[in-house]
Amino acid sequence: MTEVSDPLRSVGEALGDRARRDQPLGARTTYRVGGTAALSVACTDEAGLLEVARALTGHPVPVLVLGRGSNLLVADSGFAGLVVSLDGGFDGLAIEGTEVRAGAAVSLPVLARRTAAAGLSGLEWAVGVPGSVGGAVRMNAGGHGSDTMATLRSFRVVDLLAATVEDAPAARLAAGYRTTSVAPTEVVVSATHHLVPGDPDDGARTIGEIVRWRRANQPGGSNAGSVFTNPEGDSAGRLIDEAGLKGFRIGTAEVSTKHANFIQADEGGSADDVRAVLEHVRAAVRDATGVALRTEVRMIGFDGPGTRTR
Numbered sequence: 001m002t003e004v005s006d007p008l009r010s011v012g013e014a015l016g017d018r019a020r021r022d023q024p025l026g027a028r029t030t031y032r033v034g035g036t037a038a039l040s041v042a043c044t045d046e047a048g049l050l051e052v053a054r055a056l057t058g059h060p061v062p063v064l065v066l067g068r069g070s071n072l073l074v075a076d077s078g079f080a081g082l083v084v085s086l087d088g089g090f091d092g093l094a095i096e097g098t099e100v101r102a103g104a105a106v107s108l109p110v111l112a113r114r115t116a117a118a119g120l121s122g123l124e125w126a127v128g129v130p131g132s133v134g135g136a137v138r139m140n141a142g143g144h145g146s147d148t149m150a151t152l153r154s155f156r157v158v159d160l161l162a163a164t165v166e167d168a169p170a171a172r173l174a175a176g177y178r179t180t181s182v183a184p185t186e187v188v189v190s191a192t193h194h195l196v197p198g199d200p201d202d203g204a205r206t207i208g209e210i211v212r213w214r215r216a217n218q219p220g221g222s223n224a225g226s227v228f229t230n231p232e233g234d235s236a237g238r239l240i241d242e243a244g245l246k247g248f249r250i251g252t253a254e255v256s257t258k259h260a261n262f263i264q265a266d267e268g269g270s271a272d273d274v275r276a277v278l279e280h281v282r283a284a285v286r287d288a289t290g291v292a293l294r295t296e297v298r299m300i301g302f303d304g305p306g307t308r309t310r
Contacts, residue, residue, distance in 0.1 A: 005038075007059040011082055012039050014055035018048075025079055025300075026271055029069030030130060032222045033252075034271035035078025035301065037064070044088040046158055046165055049187055052084055053163035063160060064300060065187050067135035068107065071224050075301035076272045084160070086134065090189055095120070099153075100193045104134025108141070116203030120195040122151040124206040128214045130225070134188040139296075140175045144210055149175045151193040160185040178229050178296055219258040222265040227278060228293040236293055237261035240281055243288045250276045275302060 012019045018041050026034020043049045056063070062081025066072075090105040095118050102111055112127035125144040126136070135141065136148045137155050152170040159166065161183070173180040182188060218225075228236035240246070240260035248255045252269030255277060256262035263277050282293050 005061065005080065008039055008061045008080070008082065011055050011059050011061055015041055015052065018042075018051075023083075025066075025083060026074040026076075028066065029072045029074060030222065030224050031069075031073055031265050031271065031274060032267075033076075033265045033269050033274065034074030035076050037079045037083040038081060040066075040083040040085065042085050042087040044086075044090075046189060049084070049158040049160070049189070050163055050165070052082075053158070053160045056082070056160060057163070063185050065134075065138075065184065067104070067132040067138075068130065070129070070131040071135065071139065071296060072298050072300055073224065073271055073274055073278075073302075075275070075299075076270055077301055079301040084187065086187070086189070090134075092190075098195050098197065100195060102133045102191055102193070104132060104137075104187070104189050104191070106133045108132065108136055112207060115193075115195060116198070116207055117200055119198055119200050119203075121198030121203060122146070122195040123193065124203055124210065127207045128210050133191050137173070137188045137191050138180060138182045139178055140173070140180050141178070148191075149173070151195055152191060153194045154192045155188055156190045157182070158187045158189055159183075160187060165189075217259060219256045219262050219264060222267065222269075223256070223262045224297045226261045227263050227295060227297055228261055228282075229296050231291050231293070234291070235261075239285050239289055239291060239293070243281075243284050245281055245284060248277065248280065250280065253277045255281060275299065 020040045022036050023040045025037040064083045066083050066085040086105045090103040092103045093106050094101045100115055108126035108129045108131050112123050115123050125146045129141050131141055140148050154169050156167050230236050237260045245255050246260050247257045251273035252266040253273040254264055256264050263274055265274050286292050
């Protein structure tokens with residue numbers, strides 16, 4: 001059972017029946033390993049998120065906003081904080097001309113297929129990313145030569161620190177490669193993209209090509225996609241492969257033999273083993289090449305309680 005601090009207990013009391021204690025968290029990630037969350041709450045609308053913000057007032061507890069869990073690794077010891085997830089009312093998708101407004105819980109593959117079928121182009125790349133619209137805004141997700149910022153025009157965010165709701169232009173994100181300025185205590189609730197007219201058949205072909213390429217070149221199973229971001233002008237996978245690390249294993253985790261920038265977890269395995277493999281790979285590449293790889297996966301619960309709200 002994950003430890004519950006006094007401030008977290010107070011937050012749980014303020015949330016009442018909405019709060020759930022000691023719920024599986026690692027199982028809600030694409031790694032499918034790791035421990036539990038001390039406290040969790042699911043919100044169906046912005047009013048619910050603002051209630052959470054009020055419950056957090058004055059209580060310095062760690063907060064994790066959980067989407068589809070496709071870029072998280074949760075420690076075996078779990079997360080000693082509050083997990084906030086979106087449910088129900090955040091899965092809407094509206095297309096008006098070339099403007100697309102999507103709720104944060106919409107999956108990226110659904111967004112790609114729906115917009116392509118509507119004769120719009122610009123989000124085909126998203127079919128191969130197993131994340132959500134909210135997570136894509138938070139980390140500027142991308143692939144196949146494009147990313148979220150290429151078409152994002154604005155987004156809506158609830159700040160759990162200030163208990164406010166804001167509509168903001170994409171420029172506010174100060175986005176870079178797989179990074180933005182969205183704070184850990186900010187919950188992206190929707191995003192608006194401006195696309196260009198396209199042919200539905202062309203879009204379907206592009207999506208089909210992306211899906212086939214990923215199946216041919218990337219492993220399935222329990223992983224979080226690319227573990228490390230690509231260094232400028234190079235490929236993290238190439239550096240790992242040249243260091244002879246494909247198939248390197250510690251306990252229940254190993255570097256994929258199909259793509260070196262993926263770390264696979266065995267069924268029923270250990271998140272701490274995944275972390276150990278990751279750190280070994282990072283150290284080995286640094287020793288061999290001098291390149292310090294930066295992780296794309298967020299580590300939850302490994303190095304202290306996490307991000308505090310107040």
